[in-house]
Amino acid sequence: MSPDFLIALTMLTNFTLVATSRVNKAIQLAVFQGILMGLIPLAMGLGKHTHILLLALVAIAVKGGFIPYLFRRALRQVKIRREVDPYVGYTVSLMLCAAGTGLSLVLAHALPLKAGTTPTFLVPAALATLFTGFLLLVSRRTALTQVVGYLVLENGIYLFGLLLVEEMPVLVETGILLDLFVGVFVMGIVINHIHMTFDSTDTGFLAELKD
Amino acid sequence: MALLLILLPLLAAAVAVFIKVPAIRVRVLPVTALVHLGLLLVVLRGWRELPLNAWLGLDALGGWVLLVISVLFTICALYAPSYLALRPDRDHRVFTVCLLAFLGLASLLCLARHPGVAWVALETMTLTTAPLIYFNHNRHSVEATWKYLVLGSVGIALALLGTLFVAYAAHMGNLEEPLHYTRLMAEGERLSRPWLRAGFVLTLVGYGTKMGLAPLHSWKPDAYGETPGIVGALLAGGVTSCAFLALLRIYGVVAAAGEGAFARELFLGFGILSMAWALVFMVGQLDFKRLLAYSSVEHMGILVFGIGIGGLAARFALFHLAANALVKSVLFLSAGNIHRSYASKQLPQVTGAIRRTPVSAGLFFLGFLAITGLPPFAPFISEFNIASAALTLGHPLAGTLFLLLLGGIFLTMSDTVMQVVFGVPSPQRVRTPYKDTFATTAPLVVAMVLALGLGLHLPAPLRAMLEAASQTVDGGPPATSAKVAEAPRGLALMEVRP
Numbered sequence: 001m002s003p004d005f006l007i008a009l010t011m012l013t014n015f016t017l018v019a020t021s022r023v024n025k026a027i028q029l030a031v032f033q034g035i036l037m038g039l040i041p042l043a044m045g046l047g048k049h050t051h052i053l054l055l056a057l058v059a060i061a062v063k064g065g066f067i068p069y070l071f072r073r074a075l076r077q078v079k080i081r082r083e084v085d086p087y088v089g090y091t092v093s094l095m096l097c098a099a100g101t102g103l104s105l106v107l108a109h110a111l112p113l114k115a116g117t118t119p120t121f122l123v124p125a126a127l128a129t130l131f132t133g134f135l136l137l138v139s140r141r142t143a144l145t146q147v148v149g150y151l152v153l154e155n156g157i158y159l160f161g162l163l164l165v166e167e168m169p170v171l172v173e174t175g176i177l178l179d180l181f182v183g184v185f186v187m188g189i190v191i192n193h194i195h196m197t198f199d200s201t202d203t204g205f206l207a208e209l210k211d
Numbered sequence: 212m213a214l215l216l217i218l219l220p221l222l223a224a225a226v227a228v229f230i231k232v233p234a235i236r237v238r239v240l241p242v243t244a245l246v247h248l249g250l251l252l253v254v255l256r257g258w259r260e261l262p263l264n265a266w267l268g269l270d271a272l273g274g275w276v277l278l279v280i281s282v283l284f285t286i287c288a289l290y291a292p293s294y295l296a297l298r299p300d301r302d303h304r305v306f307t308v309c310l311l312a313f314l315g316l317a318s319l320l321c322l323a324r325h326p327g328v329a330w331v332a333l334e335t336m337t338l339t340t341a342p343l344i345y346f347n348h349n350r351h352s353v354e355a356t357w358k359y360l361v362l363g364s365v366g367i368a369l370a371l372l373g374t375l376f377v378a379y380a381a382h383m384g385n386l387e388e389p390l391h392y393t394r395l396m397a398e399g400e401r402l403s404r405p406w407l408r409a410g411f412v413l414t415l416v417g418y419g420t421k422m423g424l425a426p427l428h429s430w431k432p433d434a435y436g437e438t439p440g441i442v443g444a445l446l447a448g449g450v451t452s453c454a455f456l457a458l459l460r461i462y463g464v465v466a467a468a469g470e471g472a473f474a475r476e477l478f479l480g481f482g483i484l485s486m487a488w489a490l491v492f493m494v495g496q497l498d499f500k501r502l503l504a505y506s507s508v509e510h511m512g513i514l515v516f517g518i519g520i521g522g523l524a525a526r527f528a529l530f531h532l533a534a535n536a537l538v539k540s541v542l543f544l545s546a547g548n549i550h551r552s553y554a555s556k557q558l559p560q561v562t563g564a565i566r567r568t569p570v571s572a573g574l575f576f577l578g579f580l581a582i583t584g585l586p587p588f589a590p591f592i593s594e595f596n597i598a599s600a601a602l603t604l605g606h607p608l609a610g611t612l613f614l615l616l617l618g619g620i621f622l623t624m625s626d627t628v629m630q631v632v633f634g635v636p637s638p639q640r641v642r643t644p645y646k647d648t649f650a651t652t653a654p655l656v657v658a659m660v661l662a663l664g665l666g667l668h669l670p671a672p673l674r675a676m677l678e679a680a681s682q683t684v685d686g687g688p689p690a691t692s693a694k695v696a697e698a699p700r701g702l703a704l705m706e707v708r709p
Binding site: 024110111112114128134139142146150153154156157160161163164167168169171172175176179182187188190193194197198203206207208210211 | 238265325327328330331334335338339349350353354355356357358360361364365368371372375376379382383387388389403405406409432433437496501544553603656
């Protein structure tokens with residue numbers, strides 16, 4: 001598979017993510033995107049470096065295995081099916097996502113790439129995915145969907161990191177991946193506490209503190 | 212040796228997990244803090260001999276920040292056992308472990324010589340401080356924790372992207388990893404400008420969120436308002452200082468590459484905006500812990516404002532880091548005592564605290580005078596010198612605004628503080644068994660005396676370290692003691708010397 005195809009698929013996932021109302025489906029899409037993240041470096045032919053191959057496998061295991069497991073557990077406990085009444089509606093979200101993707105193309109155009117870099121789509125795709133994650137994070141009420149947004153945001157950064165993956169020290173890469181995993185884990189714990197305290201994971205309830 | 216600074220607190224955290232008796236477990240805190248501080252003082256003697264390609268090591272800048280954090284942590288750790296004894300209802304195993312882990316990660320951050328390592332340290336610190344905010348386990352603390360976690364994670368993610376951009380800027384210039392700060396700074400002119408600029412903006416926004424610069428500070432009043440005072444002190448003086456250090460490291464690279472002017476303009480903007488925003492939200496603020504949170508937003512603004520002016524002001528911004536941390540520890544811990552005594556942190560309920568808790572309320576008042584820049588306390592030295600540097604180094608408008616905002620903040624803050632300390636006791640007040648004791652006030656007195664001492668005299672070794680640190684901030688080469696001595700004194704004539 002060509003990396004361009006996988007990157008295009010990632011961007012399509014972005015659009016589907018902002019348009020879906022079912023929490024379950026959003027989680028599945030985020031997992032799908034996470035597995036794509038693991039496949040892209042392999043498709044780019046980076047698998048010949050042992051440490052990158054290992055890292056890609058770890059990414060697939062974490063994003064496609066551990067994190068969905070955490071989500072399923074959380075979902076069983078909180079029994080939420082649909083994102084009802086998001087702060088920004090689905091049609092508007094879709095339009096914003098399209099606008100963000102367009103903006104990413106413009107921004108990426110302003111940043112020069114090192115000669116011989118393939119695939120050139122990587123930077124706009126990274127920025128667009130980052131933007132999508134951010135959009136999900138601020139426009140949704142359910143804590144679970146917000147965590148999905150955080151995961152998508154991290155995927156965007158990961159995509160950009162692929163430009164540098166041959167350069168980066170393994171130690172730093174491992175630290176970054178580990179932190180993502182622990183971050184989602186901690187968020188999962190807090191979601192559980194939100195659920196216990198408010199009997200809901202609607203973060204709209206979290207609005208008692210203000211000036 | 213330097214590695215022990217990281218390992219010792221982490222080891223202590225691991226030990227604390229398995230200690231079953233709460234009374235013994237909390238004693239781990241002061242012991243670790245004192246050993247850490249002693250060890251640091253030994254390691255600090257070697258800040259001039261840091262090898263250029265070390266992965267971990269203390270230079271003047273990292274050493275200065277870690278010294279501030281270690282002193283702050285010691286004050287909080289000495290206070291912790293008596294505070295936790297007041298809260299027998301709460302299990303504090305997680306609390307103690309997270310506090311110790313925080314110290315280890317702060318050491319890792321200050322020792323880190325590679326932007327990636329620094330990022331990992333700060334991200335992990337975000338995760339370990341979240342349970343601290345959740346200490347009270349109620350609706351409000353859940354809300355504060357969630358906001359802290361989500362906003363902090365997004366900020367830190369943007370900082371990671373910014374760090375990657377800077378790495379790509381080096382990649383464009385054919386620089387190979389490992390890219391230690393010293394190498395990035397030495398090879399500054401080879402970095403690609405568009406990537407470097409974009410990277411700086413992203414790290415400023417990202418680490419700025421962790422620092423709590425306006426308008427990215429919205430987690431701060433909630434988090435500081437809902438945690439025990441001891442966590443507030445550590446967040447306001449420790450975590451924010453760590454984020455500031457991470458930001459300064461990237462700024463040093465940007466300045467060394469000759470893009471400093473661009474970065475300083477952004478710093479000035481964020482500085483003024485944070486101070487102005489803090490002022491607006493301090494007006495009529497009834498909750499005195501939230502008031503302190505906005506004061507923290509203000510002082511983060513002062514820090515980046517000083518860096519934005521540059522030169523002498525940058526050195527005093529670093530001095531202000533220490534002044535702010537010390538005085539904030541007094542304010543947050545005494546506010547915590549008053550909160551315990553009244554079982555409230557709101558104005559109509561808490562008035563005239565000087566009668567019920569004379570020592571804590573007195574310290575709270577002194578802390579307020581110090582933080583708003585009254586002589587002879589340390590914040591006065593830094594605020595005065597930053598303002599005078601702004602006025603003389605070609606930023607008359609920014610300097611005037613800075614002084615006006617400081618004056619406005621003094622007035623609005625005094626409104627609430629005067630009522631809390633000297634107001635007529637409210638009929639709605641609640642009786643609690645809390646009384647000021649030696650153990651709950653002595654650490655605060657130590658912090659206050661240190662803040663006063665720093666305002667009167669800065670010991671020569673610290674001064675040398677501070678000067679070297681401010682050169683690193685402005686992108687200068689790693690300073691040796693000889694270079695520090697040769698450095699032009701700049702505005703030495705008009706400088707108010709601590």
